[in-house]
Amino acid sequence: MNRKEQFLKDAENKAFDLEHRRKLLHNIGQYDKKVVQGKSQFVDLNAAREQAKNIKWATMEKLDHYLLMFERNISARGGQVIWAEDGEEAVQAVLDICKKKNLKTAVKSKSMVTEEIHLNDHLEKNDISVLETDLGEYIVQLEGSRPYHIVTPVMQKSKEDVADLFHKKFDTAKDSTPEFLTKLVRKQLRSEYPKADLGITGGNFLVADTGSVVVVTNEGNARLSTAFPKVHIAIVGIEKIIPSINDLELFLPLLSTYGTGQRVTVYNSIFNGPKQKGETDGPEEMYVILLDNGRTNILAQKDKRESLYCIRCGSCLNACPIYKNVGGHTYETVYSGPIGSVISPQLNDLQEHRHLSESSSLCGNCTASCPLKINIHEMLLYNRRDASSQESSFSENLTWKVWRTGMLNRSLMNMGGGLKNMGFKNIFEKSWGKRRAMPEFPKKTFNQLWKKLER
Secondary structure, three states, X not given: OOHHHHHHHHHHHHHOOHHHHHHHHHHHHXXXXXXXXXXXXXXXXXXXXXXXXXXXHHHHHOHHHHHHHHHHHHHOOOOEEEEEOOHHHHHHHHHHHHHHHOOOEEEEOOOHHHHHOOHHHHHHHOOOEEEEOOHHHHHHHHHOOOOOXXXXXXXXXXXXXXXXXXXXXXXXXXXXXXXXXXXXXXXHHHOOHHHOOEEEEOXXXXXXXXXXXXXXXXXXHHHHHHHOOOEXXXXXXXXXXXXXXXXXXXXXXXXXXXXXXXXXXXXXXXXXXXXOOOOOOOOOEEEXXXXXXXXXXXHOOOOOHHHHHOOOOOHHHHHOHHHHHXXXXXXXXOOOHHHHHHHHHHHOOOOOOHHHHHOOOOOOHHHHHOOOXXXXXXXXXXXXXXXXXXXXXHHHHHHHHHHHHHHOOHHHHOOOHHHHHHHHHHHHXXXXXXXXXXXXXXXXXXXXXXXXXXX
């Protein structure tokens, strides 16, 4: 079964799983309410979105300049920058550091880019234990699955589902409350931070003029993951760069508002390098791995470059009617939903993932909900265009040839409704008509009726 067939099968199952949809819609509904409240902090929200988009546009147009500025500034404070062309190079860099420093245990803050390169799997295969410290990611790790949502890894679960998982893993009561389970996880994690050799984070933003890695969390786990271990490795996509520390006063509220409906995220950590003289905590060494992994391929395409502006708030997922029905795991990619359907075919293989761009209603709700006004639905069309120009099947070419012939011939368009109905029923009833009522063509077309009226 290829990726498209698997997607259609999984989408069918999830769309008709009413309990799954109930949980998902409930959780998204809670987010939607908070986002409305969060937006009220902006005097002129539209102006803030326009300004953020313009900053990212200017940055992407001079991406090399700002990345080199970041490297110079963090290196001046003792940080070490590693450039990784792909996921394999990034993973190997981490393994090399672990081998050189004899690092055997790692605590890890929530990071989608490490999911992208499957870092945990590679570390475990090399006898390096990894513990996820974000509560949602911790649950995912316990279950042995993968994140369901860019921001909320277990959005599809109810509190009863989580209580049942903990009952199976730790023999807790089946009716354990979220508060009890949170305290249990906190107690387990707090004993692990001081013992870890390595702290791993991603990065929500890279700041060029100060050479900083910015990580935002609501649990403080990123700070704990970097305060105790001797080595801190931050793995960040090159598109996360912004020019100035002053830009954070715009981007941090936008990210928190559109991501979780907060005015600002609880913990906003800015890492400028390893522990300096006179500082009491922090790593002795800090490495920043700047990951390309297909991002420069997107940068080279002017009509898709805008997708690199994404700040990973997850807003477009929550707004998408397709995501709300089929859920995150159906996409079988790290980045799901509308923005994932744009970038995943570019970061991987376009033909292998072309079905993602086709799995959209093109309603434009993703674009309307994006804090940076990224034209997501237009880029889905560009992906469709490029995928079709690379490969078209004989049956597809024949279908469009027949369609074009009919549309350019008035006599064929005026053929009797009965013949059209029969043709559509035979061709589309098992596909398009599987979940929809088949259209009924009238006996006479508008063209024929108009001519009769004129007479």
